[in-house]
Amino acid sequence: MQLRTLVWREIFERKNQLATSFLAILLGITAIVAIKNITFYSEKAVSRELDALGANILVLPKSATVQDYYSADMQDETFPEAYVTQLSTSDLKGLDNLSPKLSVPVTLQGRKFTLTGILPKSEFQAKAMWEGAGIFTRPEEGCGEIADMPDVFKPPVKETLVRKRVIDDLGPEEALVGADVGQLLKIAEGDYLDLLGQTFKVSAVLPQTGTVDDSRVFAHLHTVQEMTDQGAVINAIEIVGCCQEISAGLVQKINKLLPDAKVVTVTQVVDTQVKTNQMMASLSTVFLVIIVLVGGASIANYMYANVFERRREIGTLMALGAGSSVILRMFLLKGLLLGLVGGIGGYILGTVFAVTFGPRLAGIAVMPMPVLVLWAVGLSVGIALVASCLPARNAARLDPCATFQEI
Amino acid sequence: MLRMEGVSKSYNHRASAVTALRDANVQMDRGDYVSIVGPSGSGKSTLLLMLGGMLSPTGGRVIVDGASLYDMTPNQRAAFRKKNIGFVFQTFNLVPYLTAVENVQIPLFLAGKDEATQRDQANRLLERVGLSDRLDHKPSELSVGQQQRVALARVLANDPAVILADEPTGNLDPETSKQVIDFLDELNKEGRTIVMVTHDPRAAERAKSTLRLVEGTVLNGKAEPSLIAHG
Numbered sequence: 001m002q003l004r005t006l007v008w009r010e011i012f013e014r015k016n017q018l019a020t021s022f023l024a025i026l027l028g029i030t031a032i033v034a035i036k037n038i039t040f041y042s043e044k045a046v047s048r049e050l051d052a053l054g055a056n057i058l059v060l061p062k063s064a065t066v067q068d069y070y071s072a073d074m075q076d077e078t079f080p081e082a083y084v085t086q087l088s089t090s091d092l093k094g095l096d097n098l099s100p101k102l103s104v105p106v107t108l109q110g111r112k113f114t115l116t117g118i119l120p121k122s123e124f125q126a127k128a129m130w131e132g133a134g135i136f137t138r139p140e141e142g143c144g145e146i147a148d149m150p151d152v153f154k155p156p157v158k159e160t161l162v163r164k165r166v167i168d169d170l171g172p173e174e175a176l177v178g179a180d181v182g183q184l185l186k187i188a189e190g191d192y193l194d195l196l197g198q199t200f201k202v203s204a205v206l207p208q209t210g211t212v213d214d215s216r217v218f219a220h221l222h223t224v225q226e227m228t229d230q231g232a233v234i235n236a237i238e239i240v241g242c243c244q245e246i247s248a249g250l251v252q253k254i255n256k257l258l259p260d261a262k263v264v265t266v267t268q269v270v271d272t273q274v275k276t277n278q279m280m281a282s283l284s285t286v287f288l289v290i291i292v293l294v295g296g297a298s299i300a301n302y303m304y305a306n307v308f309e310r311r312r313e314i315g316t317l318m319a320l321g322a323g324s325s326v327i328l329r330m331f332l333l334k335g336l337l338l339g340l341v342g343g344i345g346g347y348i349l350g351t352v353f354a355v356t357f358g359p360r361l362a363g364i365a366v367m368p369m370p371v372l373v374l375w376a377v378g379l380s381v382g383i384a385l386v387a388s389c390l391p392a393r394n395a396a397r398l399d400p401c402a403t404f405q406e407i
Numbered sequence: 408m409l410r411m412e413g414v415s416k417s418y419n420h421r422a423s424a425v426t427a428l429r430d431a432n433v434q435m436d437r438g439d440y441v442s443i444v445g446p447s448g449s450g451k452s453t454l455l456l457m458l459g460g461m462l463s464p465t466g467g468r469v470i471v472d473g474a475s476l477y478d479m480t481p482n483q484r485a486a487f488r489k490k491n492i493g494f495v496f497q498t499f500n501l502v503p504y505l506t507a508v509e510n511v512q513i514p515l516f517l518a519g520k521d522e523a524t525q526r527d528q529a530n531r532l533l534e535r536v537g538l539s540d541r542l543d544h545k546p547s548e549l550s551v552g553q554q555q556r557v558a559l560a561r562v563l564a565n566d567p568a569v570i571l572a573d574e575p576t577g578n579l580d581p582e583t584s585k586q587v588i589d590f591l592d593e594l595n596k597e598g599r600t601i602v603m604v605t606h607d608p609r610a611a612e613r614a615k616s617t618l619r620l621v622e623g624t625v626l627n628g629k630a631e632p633s634l635i636a637h638g
């Protein structure tokens with residue numbers, strides 16, 4: 001006979017009475033674990049998406065509407081290319097990469113595509129005043145830092161275009177072809193294309209990205225400007241902005257600098273996903289409050305009832321020589337077991353729920369998160385112990401003469 | 408060994424004061440066998456509880472082996488009971504979800520004995536009360552007589568010098584009552600002090616002395632050299 005034998009046997013003897021409070025804590029923990037698990041992977045998906053987007057600020061014509069981030073540059077309106085100079089020569093901090101673009105519709109072999117003029121990195125480096133602004137000098141990590149690391153200037157390969165929104169070199173008569181364009185028109189590197197009456201040599205077929213870039217053809221910005229007779233204009237500047245500076249009001253500063261342009265952040269574009277994550281986080285907090293209140297109250301209520309029901313038994317134990325600490329430990333151990341089983345059970349159920357329904361609810365793949373078991377058990381045990389404290393103390397202070405009838 | 412000096416107990420019941428015990432002076436020596444008799448509500452159980460350190464008196468002192476019980480803290484009294492006092496209850500007070508052997512193990516567990524010793528000792532005690540074939544039966548699977556025998560075995564677990572029995576035959580048939588009384592006789596012959604509250608005249612007669620209570624006052628009963636009672 002050990003204290004745990006006494007507790008364990010009692011739990012199984014009166015398991016029906018325990019069921020309600022056990023269910024309260026089990027379901028509460030299940031809900032929190034499921035929400036936390038799905039939220040984690042949803043946030044991860046958003047950050048992956050943000051990472052894939054590369055640029056996180058868009059400068060567009062004032063009247064532009066933003067439905068889809070990737071096609072946001074498909075605007076009829078334009079603005080002067082000089083905005084790029086204004087930005088790169090400004091004292092704004094956190095502008096880590098600028099990519100001016102001019103997109104126009106083109107027809108190739110009877111199919112409609114988009115020709116996008118981009119400015120290669122070499123153009124920026126050729127302009128001393130732009131280079132002086134520190135554009136392209138930021139290493140991939142360490143926001144806002146300017147480093148002299150030798151590999152910083154290592155020319156990026158063409159495949160990084162989509163992610164980094166910049167390419168090292170692009171000749172006036174060279175073109176890059178999106179994966180879908182290449183596949184549909186059976187175009188390979190080294191082929192020639194006829195676009196708006198001008199011939200381009202395909203210097204690369206870009207890998208599949210899953211975005212509208214796959215159905216685009218890229219050429220030098222200035223070539224596209226000449227071909228369309230629009231002069232030195234663009235209809236979008238993509239900016240890789242430092243996250244900290246964005247938080248510190250970079251967008252507002254750009255707006256102030258370029259009052260005739262519209263500046264949007266990518267968070268506005270992926271707003272729905274961000275809002276979903278925020279909603280999940282709020283839901284998690286709501287469930288946390290509910291579990292603490294309902295689960296805690298349910299356990300406390302059960303424990304009080306249990307102490308009342310077991311007065312005779314407690315008195316008998318006291319008559320047999322049990323001190324108050326034995327009685328206290330007996331009820332706290334019960335609370336601990338309840339919390340432990342509720343926490344582990346809640347983790348398992350919550351994880352199964354998240355893995356099963358996560359893809360349907362949030363459209364993302366969800367994997368089990370072992371770290372949540374500590375969180376679930378800690379929370380569950382904490383609630384159960386706190387809720388058991390007062391009833392256990394009352395039991396330990398019970399008048400032992402309650403064992404006798406005739407008083 | 409057991410002494411009550413001017414002990415009284417009163418409490419409030421629905422705004423009126425009730426005196427359960429009035430200025431009781433009692434002395435019992437080691438090896439005594441005392442029955443406490445009296446009508447219902449006369450304070451018998453109150454007196455028994457006070458002797459066992461379970462109910463604080465309103466006034467007076469309860470001395471056991473020279474130590475004043477109610478000058479001790481509740482935990483010290485619990486430790487004292489564990490070593491020296493065994494309780495037998497009218498309703499047996501067995502823990503319903505434990506088996507017979509586990510019920511007997513409780514005092515041994517409280518005394519800090521290891522599980523093997525607990526089990527071994529509990530088996531021997533149940534064998535002594537004739538229940539070696541009911542070790543793993545729960546109280547609900549035992550007859551009332553068997554339940555009381557389990558309770559008696561549990562009382563003996565820590566080898567107490569004093570056994571306090573509250574109506575030990577109150578719920579039993581005559582045959583089982585006789586077995587229990589015989590058993591208490593046997594324990595007294597072993598040198599243990601027995602104090603028994605009872606309504607059963609046959610059980611009371613088996614005691615060496617009788618203490619009579621009427622409305623909270625101890626009267627002179629069957630006078631014995633070992634018992635001095637003042638009402």
